[in-house]
Amino acid sequence: MNARHVVIAMCGIAGLLVLGGAASLDTQVLSAGSDTVFDTSREAYSQPSPMMDDANERAFARGRSLFRQSWVIAPATDRAAGLGPLFNRISCIACHARNGRGGAPDDPQASMQAMLLRLSIPGTDAHGGPKPHPAYGDQLNERGVPGVPGEGIASLLYEEHTETFADGSDITLRKPAIHLRDLAYGPLGNDILVSPRVGPAVYGLGLLEAIPDETLLALRNQPKPAGIGGRVNIVWDAINKKEAIGRFGMKANVASLTEQVANAFVGDLGITSSLRPQENCTAVQTACKQAPSGRASEYESSELSQADLFATVFYHRSLAVPARRNMQDQQVLRGQQLFRQAHCAACHVPELRTRKDTALPSLSNRLIRPYTDLLLHDMGEGLADGRPDYRATGREWRTPPLWGIGLAKKVNPNAGFLHDGRARTLLEAVMWHGGEAQASREAVRAMPTEDRAALLRYLGSI
Ligand code: HEC
Numbered sequence: 189m190n191a192r193h194v195v196i197a198m199c200g201i202a203g204l205l206v207l208g209g210a211a212s213l214d215t216q217v218l219s220a221g222s223d224t225v226f227d228t229s230r231e232a233y234s235q236p237s238p239m240m241d242d243a244n245e246r247a248f249a250r251g252r253s254l255f256r257q258s259w260v261i262a263p264a265t266d267r268a269a270g271l272g273p274l275f276n277r278i279s280c281i282a283c284h285a286r287n288g289r290g291g292a293p294d295d296p297q298a299s300m301q302a303m304l305l306r307l308s309i310p311g312t313d314a315h316g317g318p319k320p321h322p323a324y325g326d327q328l329n330e331r332g333v334p335g336v337p338g339e340g341i342a343s344l345l346y347e348e349h350t351e352t353f354a355d356g357s358d359i360t361l362r363k364p365a366i367h368l369r370d371l372a373y374g375p376l377g378n379d380i381l382v383s384p385r386v387g388p389a390v391y392g393l394g395l396l397e398a399i400p401d402e403t404l405l406a407l408r409n410q411p412k413p414a415g416i417g418g419r420v421n422i423v424w425d426a427i428n429k430k431e432a433i434g435r436f437g438m439k440a441n442v443a444s445l446t447e448q449v450a451n452a453f454v455g456d457l458g459i460t461s462s463l464r465p466q467e468n469c470t471a472v473q474t475a476c477k478q479a480p481s482g483r484a485s486e487y488e489s490s491e492l493s494q495a496d497l498f499a500t501v502f503y504h505r506s507l508a509v510p511a512r513r514n515m516q517d518q519q520v521l522r523g524q525q526l527f528r529q530a531h532c533a534a535c536h537v538p539e540l541r542t543r544k545d546t547a548l549p550s551l552s553n554r555l556i557r558p559y560t561d562l563l564l565h566d567m568g569e570g571l572a573d574g575r576p577d578y579r580a581t582g583r584e585w586r587t588p589p590l591w592g593i594g595l596a597k598k599v600n601p602n603a604g605f606l607h608d609g610r611a612r613t614l615l616e617a618v619m620w621h622g623g624e625a626q627a628s629r630e631a632v633r634a635m636p637t638e639d640r641a642a643l644l645r646y647l648g649s650i
């Protein structure tokens with residue numbers, strides 16, 4: 189165990205007890221049990237698990253450098269070669285700033301920046317997943333290496349509308365419409381399905397991966413307030429070559445962190461790995477198919493070595509979650525009550541426990557406070573992308589975890605909320621809730637001014 193972190197953790201708990209809190213609060217502050225860190229700086233999402241030993245610190249450091257570095261075009265002697273032929277950005281952190289979320293561009297001329305556009309056409313692929321567009325594939329890659337045209341540029345145009353609260357105050361919400369230009373491989377056609385997504389935060393994912401499938405199935409079947417359901421997504425697990433419950437991605441369309449990381453390398457950066465050995469060129473993208481590979485030698489089967497894929501996965505599994513803050517504040521306690529009364533907790537489930545048989549001991553049998561059920565919910569027409577993904581419909585999204593969300597703007601002042609970053613504040617995010625969460629939204633609309641402020645203060649504390 190890393191001594192520095194333990195000391196910090198103990199000071200944090202002691203500090204709370206000195207303040208004279210109820211006995212249960214000293215554990216509630218630990219969002220992720222022993223994987224919690226007491227850091228409220230801009231690096232709050234970048235801390236390793238306090239349980240890490242020295243050998244693991246080296247793997248963590250390797251994963252961190254792979255996540256942060258800028259990749260270059262092959263051939264190059266650099267170990268970090270292999271970018272493209274088609275790609276979105278040159279590093280993982282370009283979309284996951286300091287391991288936190290990205291934001292939606294305000295400028296209607298700007299390209300996607302920390303966002304990407306999922307693409308498909310109606311129908312399914314061989315495993316029941318979305319059917320890629322024949323010329324553009326399953327994601328718009330805005331850039332290409334020299335000689336390989338980038339696929340096109342997407343930008344967002346906003347339509348604004350105002351919602352009014354019961355106390356008479358207003359809030360302006362903005363909804364993005366996608367505008368595409370410079371399409372290099374022909375028209376997309378009329379039946380194209382598009383879904384803009386902003387890079388989410390990536391800490392605490394090892395713990396979410398360690399929540400047992402049985403827990404998700406039990407949460408699905410649990411009785412809930414009227415109108416609230418919740419479904420698991422059943423997806424193709426490319427590692428075990430069978431169907432599995434999905435839990436990563438905004439429609440829970442990926443079963444494991446390893447697969448999610450391998451997909452990100454090839455899909456966002458154009459870096460192949462053992463799990464995704466093919467560059468993301470479609471049949472008509474001839475220059476893409478002929479571009480030189482970034483494999484270190486002809487004996488390597490992919491651009492990213494197996495050790496580096498595992499180091500990046502290890503890095504994600506080991507990123508700790510920030511502790512809760514201001515838990516004894518009266519306004520925060522009032523907000524906690526309101527969070528339950530408005531049925532937010534029916535989907536943003538405060539407490540879960542991880543499996544016992546996890547790869548890393550620090551992830552095993554932990555009481556965690558992620559504020560998610562990892563289930564799919566119909567969130568109404570306002571948030572719908574109309575693009576099905578395995579069993580997720582065009583109106584469903586996976587409940588995102590809320591742990592650490594109060595520090596989002598500290599880590600990245602441009603952080604945007606909801607799947608496409610449209611919400612500039614937490615209150616905007618709540619006021620977009622529809623479908624199964626419509627009654628929750630209306631409860632917030634009806635709240636007296638002080639209660640609304642208390643709810644937001646609570647969200648800021650978790
Ligand atoms: C162009 C922006 C972009 C880049 C570059 C990018 N990501 Fe992401 N990342 C996203 C988006 C958007 C999502 C959500 C994807 C979805 O819903 O399908 C995501 C999701 C993830 C997730 C799953 C998070 C969750 O809660 O389910 C992980 C892990 C991840 N990315 C890791 C990486 C790694 C590793 C790299 C570099 C190899 C990377 N990303 C590069 C935009 C990006």
Ligand code: HEC
Nearest residue numbers: 530532535565571585586587588605606607617624625628
């Ligand atoms: C029916 C399930 C459900 C209920 C009830 C619900 N939410 Fe959500 N919440 C979601 C889903 C799903 C999303 C993601 C929607 C999207 O990205 O389009 C979300 C997103 C959010 C976000 C943005 C998170 C992010 O990472 O961008 C916040 C904040 C939030 N909810 C707070 C609340 C609060 C507060 C309440 C109660 C007033 C509430 N939610 C009730 C399912 C629910």
